[in-house]
Structure formats: structure tokens, C-alpha cells
Amino acid sequence: MNNFITNIIDNDINNGLSINNIKFRFPPEPNGFLHLGHIKSLYINFTLAKFYNSKIYLRFEDTNPNNINIKYINQIIKNIKWLGFKYTKITYISNYFNLLYKWAKLLIIKQKAYIQKIYNNKIYNINNIEKSLFIFKNMKIGKYKENTYILRAKINNKSTNYYLNDPIMYRIIYKKHLFTKNKWCIYPTYDWAHGQSDYIEKISHSLCSIEFQNHKPLYDWFINQIYNKKFNYIKPKQIEFSRLNLSNTITSKRQINILKNKKIINNLCDPRLCTITAFKKKGYSSKYIINFIKSIGYSKRNNNINIKLLELYIKKKIINKTPKLLVIFNPIKLTIINFPKKSIEWIYIKNHCNYPKYKIIPFTKTIYIEKNDFKYKYDKNFLRLSFNNYVRLKYSYIIKIFKIVKKNNNIKKIYCKIYKNNTIKYNKIKSTIQWVSSKYNTKINILLYNYIYFKNNKIINKNSLKSIFVYGDISINNINLYNIYQFHRIGFFYFFKINNNIFYFKKLFFLNP
Ligand code: ATP
Ligand code: MG
Numbered sequence: 001m002n003n004f005i006t007n008i009i010d011n012d013i014n015n016g017l018s019i020n021n022i023k024f025r026f027p028p029e030p031n032g033f034l035h036l037g038h039i040k041s042l043y044i045n046f047t048l049a050k051f052y053n054s055k056i057y058l059r060f061e062d063t064n065p066n067n068i069n070i071k072y073i074n075q076i077i078k079n080i081k082w083l084g085f086k087y088t089k090i091t092y093i094s095n096y097f098n099l100l101y102k103w104a105k106l107l108i109i110k111q112k113a114y115i116q117k118i119y120n121n122k123i124y125n126i127n128n129i130e131k132s133l134f135i136f137k138n139m140k141i142g143k144y145k146e147n148t149y150i151l152r153a154k155i156n157n158k159s160t161n162y163y164l165n166d167p168i169m170y171r172i173i174y175k176k177h178l179f180t181k182n183k184w185c186i187y188p189t190y191d192w193a194h195g196q197s198d199y200i201e202k203i204s205h206s207l208c209s210i211e212f213q214n215h216k217p218l219y220d221w222f223i224n225q226i227y228n229k230k231f232n233y234i235k236p237k238q239i240e241f242s243r244l245n246l247s248n249t250i251t252s253k254r255q256i257n258i259l260k261n262k263k264i265i266n267n268l269c270d271p272r273l274c275t276i277t278a279f280k281k282k283g284y285s286s287k288y289i290i291n292f293i294k295s296i297g298y299s300k301r302n303n304n305i306n307i308k309l310l311e312l313y314i315k316k317k318i319i320n321k322t323p324k325l326l327v328i329f330n331p332i333k334l335t336i337i338n339f340p341k342k343s344i345e346w347i348y349i350k351n352h353c354n355y356p357k358y359k360i361i362p363f364t365k366t367i368y369i370e371k372n373d374f375k376y377k378y379d380k381n382f383l384r385l386s387f388n389n390y391v392r393l394k395y396s397y398i399i400k401i402f403k404i405v406k407k408n409n410n411i412k413k414i415y416c417k418i419y420k421n422n423t424i425k426y427n428k429i430k431s432t433i434q435w436v437s438s439k440y441n442t443k444i445n446i447l448l449y450n451y452i453y454f455k456n457n458k459i460i461n462k463n464s465l466k467s468i469f470v471y472g473d474i475s476i477n478n479i480n481l482y483n484i485y486q487f488h489r490i491g492f493f494y495f496f497k498i499n500n501n502i503f504y505f506k507k508l509f510f511l512n513p
Contacts, residue, residue, distance in 0.1 A: 032253030248451035331368035359475035
């Protein structure tokens with residue numbers, strides 16, 4: 001393995017860092033479900049840990065009690081397990097609240113931090129150390145209201161780097177914390193807690209996505225303030241990699257939560273999202289997704305990936321493994337003049353991909369074909385059913401239109417004639433189309449998902465879910481739940497529910513996206 005990150009780490013090793021001291025972490029805030037962007041981050045971190053044979057922690061950044069939720073913690077643990085990444089242990093920033101508080105007091109004493117009072121929309125800086133310590137303690141034990149006092153680092157109010165403009169370290173929040181309960185009335189900000197947690201955990205290389213690049217001077221500033229060789233002589237190093245953005249959907253927990261709050265999606269497993277649970281519920285395997293991420297590679301520039309690339313990747317992997325079904329979305333009925341009424345011919349089909357091993361479907365006097373596989377007017381470029389065209393019905397007879405009955409210019413009935421195999425010259429058959437018996441078929445409900453964002457990821461596609469009923473061949477009665485199936489000439493669908501003899505599928509992708 002050789003990339004810009006290993007180059008940095010190898011350089012640190014050459015400059016004296018012991019390989020035994022290399023350590024990584026994956027630091028999600030438990031405020032939502034993991035998504036494709038996290039898979040990239042996980043992949044990078046865990047591949048490095050494997051490469052250097054080093055420890056790697058799963059660290060929950062549970063600093064803001066307003067955002068975090070136990071169900072997200074559990075889900076994140078489950079997702080990482082499903083992906084197959086193995087961490088050394090789980091840690092929580094809330095376990096470091098005491099130490100962070102102690103260090104903050106140290107900064108006040110060193111005059112590297114100060115209290116700011118907010119009163120009647122005015123702010124007052126408190127420069128006296130004793131007074132600051134006194135107020136800080138009172139903030140901690142709940143003597144003041146929210147938004148009355150904050151603790152700020154004293155760096156440079158004029159810096160062009162916003163994050164160095166005396167950033168907030170602590171604010172008062174009255175909310176019971178998942179783990180520390182009501183012990184604290186103040187909570188550390190991300191910037192104050194994150195790097196210090198790296199330092200506490202002896203993380204050598206702190207990998208994060210590119211949006212944290214501007215935080216880096218602050219990250220280093222804080223570490224330099226608290227650095228103490230006796231505690232830990234390794235200063236963690238922040239390294240940024242590109243953030244993965246996927247077109248037509250969103251790779252940020254916060255943005256995903258907004259979609260949920262706006263009720264555009266009902267839950268975080270919605271197939272229109274790129275959360276890990278959404279992938280799982282669509283039947284994507286973890287191996288395929290990780291390999292896709294691998295194929296994108298590392299870089300520092302932003303990764304803007306077209307969602308079709310992911311779909312194409314998954315499709316290539318499953319195309320030869322998914323059984324095919326005959327399904328008609330928009331039916332038109334054909335009547336076969338040379339097939340006996342009330343009769344059924346059972347057709348044995350050795351199925352695509354050997355699963356199920358074979359199936360039997362009925363051919364009857366009336367059948368449905370797809371509306372757009374038929375054209376009334378002859379058109380020499382139209383290779384499907386139209387006057388004079390021989391067309392093969394998949395797995396079955398060759399067919400040709402015999403007569404069309406019209407009434408007030410509307411087509412009333414389409415009569416066709418069927419021909420046995422070998423009776424029509426091969427080169428005369430224009431195409432093969434799908435069909436189902438109009439008498440014996442399976443009722444299917446399809447959740448027809450479309451992309452949730454239009455391509456630029458700015459405008460939400462509010463009509464991105466339709467539920468439709470379609471007709472499937474009766475072999476569907478014997479298929480297995482939680483599998484992907486290919487609807488002949490249409491696309492890939494995931495079978496997720498059966499209820500009252502209705503088979504429920506969700507759309508994965510059409511054949512030619
Ligand atoms: P939020 O929107 O709440 O910030 P997030 O989706 O950015 O959530 P975090 O919990 O902030 O998720 O991120 C956890 C880790 O995953 C961080 O190290 C972050 O850099 C990385 N990460 C998050 N999103 C992406 C992404 N789209 N591409 C690459 N890495 C990401
Ligand atoms: Mg983030």
C-alpha cells in the first residue's frame with residue numbers, strides 16, 4: 001500500500017515514531033446512521049490499521065447531549081459489524097469529560113481561555129483568572145441559564161481563519177446526557193473535545209474528511225496547550241482526505257436528518273438514501289460496497305461520484321446471479337386465435353442462474369404483454385409486436401398479429417397467432433418480449449423509487465416514490481424473500497415482503513440507467 005497518507009506515516013516512522021505507537025480511530029457523532037461517506041472513512045482507517053498492524057478505536061463523539069441517541073450508537077456498531085471491520089475497542093468522549101474540564105481550567109490559569117458573559121445582547125469578556133475559574137465552576141454545576149456564559153479559547157480574534165477567532169470551548173446545556181446523566185451542565189464543543197480525545201487515546205494519526213482542514217491550526221493549537229510529555233509524548237497528527245459526495249442523494253448525517261424532519265423520508269433506511277441500512281435493505285452486499293469504495297481510491301480532492309457509477313458497479317456484480325422473472329408493468333391483452341379456450345399449457349423453464357432450479361409457468365389463450373412492446377402502425381424500425389412482425393414470447397411461442405378490432409378508433413381486441421419453434425425462420429424473428437398469462441399471474445406491488453435529489457443535490461425531488469401494482473409470472477409464488485430479482489428487460493428489484501398474496505418489491509435500478 002502506498003498513498004499520500006502512508007507517505008506521511010512512513011515519514012513519521014523515519015523521523016522516530018515507533019511503529020508500535022501508530023494508532024487510528026473512527027470518530028462518528030451518534031446523531032444518525034452511517035452512510036457511504038463513512039464507509040470510505042472506515043475503509044481508509046481500517047485498511048491503514050491492518051497495514052501497520054495497529055490498534056484502531058471506534059470512538060463515539062457524544063459531546064452534544066441534544067444530538068445523540070442510543071439507537072444511533074447501536075446502529076453504528078451493527079453497521080460496522082455488518083461491513084466486517086474489526087476495531088480494538090469502543091470509546092466515548094464523555095468518559096473524558098473530567099479531564100477535558102481539568103485542562104480547560106488549566107487554560108484559564110494560563111490565560112489561554114476566558115469566560116464571556118452574554119447579557120442583554122451584549123458581551124463582556126472576563127479577564128480575571130480567579131473570577132473566570134469561579135464562574136466556570138458555577139457554569140458546570142448549573143448556577144446559570146443557558147446562553148449566559150461561555151468559555152472561549154484566547155487565540156486571535158483577528159485571524160482570517162475563523163476557527164482561530166477565540167473559539168468556544170464550553171457552553172451551558174441543560175439536557176440529560178445519555179451516559180453522564182445530569183452530572184454536567186456544560187459540554188465541550190467538537191473542536192475542544194475531538195483533538196484532545198485523540199491525545200488522550202494516544203492516536204497517532206487522526207484521519208478526517210477535508211472539511212476539517214480549516215480546523216487544523218486550532219487542532220494543533222489546542223494540543224500544544226495541553227501537551228505534556230509525561231501524559232503522552234505523541235502529538236496526534238490530523239490528516240485530511242477527500243469527502244465522498246454521491247450525486248442524487250446525500251452523504252451527511254445532519255442533512256439526512258433534515259430530510260427526515262421534513263417528512264420527505266420516513267426513516268433512515270429509506271432506499272433513496274445511501275445509508276448502510278438502506279443498502280442492506282436493498283440487498284446490496286457489504287463486500288460489493290466496500291469494493292466499490294476501494295475502486296474509487298484515496299485522494300485529497302473532493303470525490304463527487306455519480307450515483308450511476310455505484311449502481312453500475314453493483315449491477316455488474318449481481319447480473320449473473322439474479323433469477324429472472326417475467327413481469328408486465330403496463331399490460332395490453334392479446335388473444336391467441338389458435339390456442340384452445342380454457343386450456344393451459346405448462347411451460348418448464350430452466351431458470352437463469354439455476355435458482356430456483358426450474359420453474360413452470362402457464363400459457364393461456366389470453367396473455368398480457370407490455371404496452372410499449374406493441375405498435376398499431378407498421379414501422380420498419382419497430383422490432384416488437386406490430387403487423388407483419390414475428391416476435392418471440394420469452395420461453396414460449398413465436399407470435400404474430402392476426403387481426404385488430406377497433407371501435408371508435410380505439411383498439412378493442414388484438415388477435416394473434418402463435419407458431420411453434422422451428423416453424424419460422426430464425427432471422428425473421430425480430431425480438432423477444434416478456435408476457436404473462438392474463439388469467440394466472442401474481443399480483444406484485446412495487447415501490448418505485450426515484451432519486452431523492454435532482455442531480456445537483458440542491459433540489460429535492462418530492463415525487464420520488466410511487467407505489468404501483470403490476471403483473472408477474474406465477475413462479476413468483478416460490479421465490480425467496482430478501483433477494484434481488486431481475487425483471488426481464490426491465491430491471492432489478494428487491495423482494496422484501498409478502499402480504500395477502502401480494503408480493504412486494506422495491507426498485508433497485510432499471511436495466512439501462
Ligand atoms: P454530520 O453531517 O453530522 O457532520 P457526518 O455525516 O459528517 O455527520 P461524522 O460523524 O461527522 O459524520 O463523521 C464521522 C467520520 O466520518 C469523520 O471522520 C468524518 O470525517 C467521516 N466522514 C463523514 N462523512 C464523510 C464523507 N462524506 N466522506 C468521507 N468521510 C466522511
Ligand atoms: Mg461531519
